[in-house]
Amino acid sequence: MDKESLAAVASAIVASGKGILAADESTPTMGKRLALIDQENTEVNRRDFRQALFDTESMEHFISGVILFEETLEQKSEEGIRLSKILESKGVYPGIKVDKGAHPMDSSSSEKITKGLDGLYERCVDFYKLGARFAKWRAVITIGEGIPTDECIQANASALAKYAKICQDANLVPIVEPEVLMDGNHTIEICYEVSEKTLRTTFNELEKEGVYLPGILLKPNMVISGKECSVQADMNKVAQMTVKCLMASVPEEVPGIVFLSGGQSETEATEHLNAMNAMGEYPWKLSFSYGRALQQSALHSWGGNNANLATTYAVFYHRAEMNSKACHGEYSPELEI
Ligand code: 13P
Numbered sequence: 001m002d003k004e005s006l007a008a009v010a011s012a013i014v015a016s017g018k019g020i021l022a023a024d025e026s027t028p029t030m031g032k033r034l035a036l037i038d039q040e041n042t043e044v045n046r047r048d049f050r051q052a053l054f055d056t057e058s059m060e061h062f063i064s065g066v067i068l069f070e071e072t073l074e075q076k077s078e079e080g081i082r083l084s085k086i087l088e089s090k091g092v093y094p095g096i097k098v099d100k101g102a103h104p105m106d107s108s109s110s111e112k113i114t115k116g117l118d119g120l121y122e123r124c125v126d127f128y129k130l131g132a133r134f135a136k137w138r139a140v141i142t143i144g145e146g147i148p149t150d151e152c153i154q155a156n157a158s159a160l161a162k163y164a165k166i167c168q169d170a171n172l173v174p175i176v177e178p179e180v181l182m183d184g185n186h187t188i189e190i191c192y193e194v195s196e197k198t199l200r201t202t203f204n205e206l207e208k209e210g211v212y213l214p215g216i217l218l219k220p221n222m223v224i225s226g227k228e229c230s231v232q233a234d235m236n237k238v239a240q241m242t243v244k245c246l247m248a249s250v251p252e253e254v255p256g257i258v259f260l261s262g263g264q265s266e267t268e269a270t271e272h273l274n275a276m277n278a279m280g281e282y283p284w285k286l287s288f289s290y291g292r293a294l295q296q297s298a299l300h301s302w303g304g305n306n307a308n309l310a311t312t313y314a315v316f317y318h319r320a321e322m323n324s325k326a327c328h329g330e331y332s333p334e335l336e337i
Contacts, residue, residue, distance in 0.1 A: 001168045006215025009133050010173045013093060013217060014256030017324040018064035020289035023050050024097035024136060026069060039304035047075050049302055054086045056313040062324035065093040067136050084131045095134040096127045102140040111152040114139045117162055124170035134173035137163040141180045141198050148194060153201050161205035168212055177219035178202050182263045186226040188233040192241050195223050199249035213253035219289050221262050222272055239275035252283035261293030266319060269293035270326045278329030288323045
């Protein structure tokens, strides 16, 4: 483990005003995204849309890293250039999703455990050789009747910690992503309680495994009302409760917290991040690692047709710029086009 380079990469990813594009949808998930624009889930469609994002001129002013699915790490453009090289040429770190998905737990079938530890070290070594400098593993915690169970939180935290240690041994910065889902009719208070418990358990496990905290990034959900909750907390409450939860559970050595968007709209995700950064200074950088909240409008602009590339670039650039402003607490809805 090269601690110095792990810490340097983690800090560079959350350098001032920069964040991550999560473009690591698995092939079936990408199929769902392409279905929204009536396009087939072909390798060419997956490549062309992702290449449009990566080709966007000056996106590197706002995007420091892109999380890729395995297919994309080795995929080539029509001109025969590896997509990850396009990122590297702009000084953007390629990252790689290394988990093998969330599967129903044996002991509690409405809950999920993320798998993928088998052969992980060898895979990480190969990914490093292919240019990846960071990795991602997503654990999923569901709120519902009688869940999450302690077993689910514990098992996912333990797997996240083992993954993080293996990544660091292979010199990849691990993004530790314990996602408490927005699905459900729970209140923001319940989300707070579950998120704090999940984060505390995760950091306990990271410590037990001997994970080097300056060489990780945390990717949590925001503390937010369940999607079907009849009372939706407003922007300030989301920002205040999210910060309170992180202050109570995330050690200061962690260089950055990069939120997932988790089903929030593009502007909600930007507004919430902005509100937190406008509220004060924190021991860690607060930035973004958005999937849907960075890609949705760009996907619709592209529409499966490369004749629309110019508008696709403009729309993606704008979304990335808005989130960069949110990292400084300088976003305002009036800046939307
Ligand atoms: P969303 O921002 O769409 O939640 O995606 C982020 C991600 O990487 C989920 O694992």
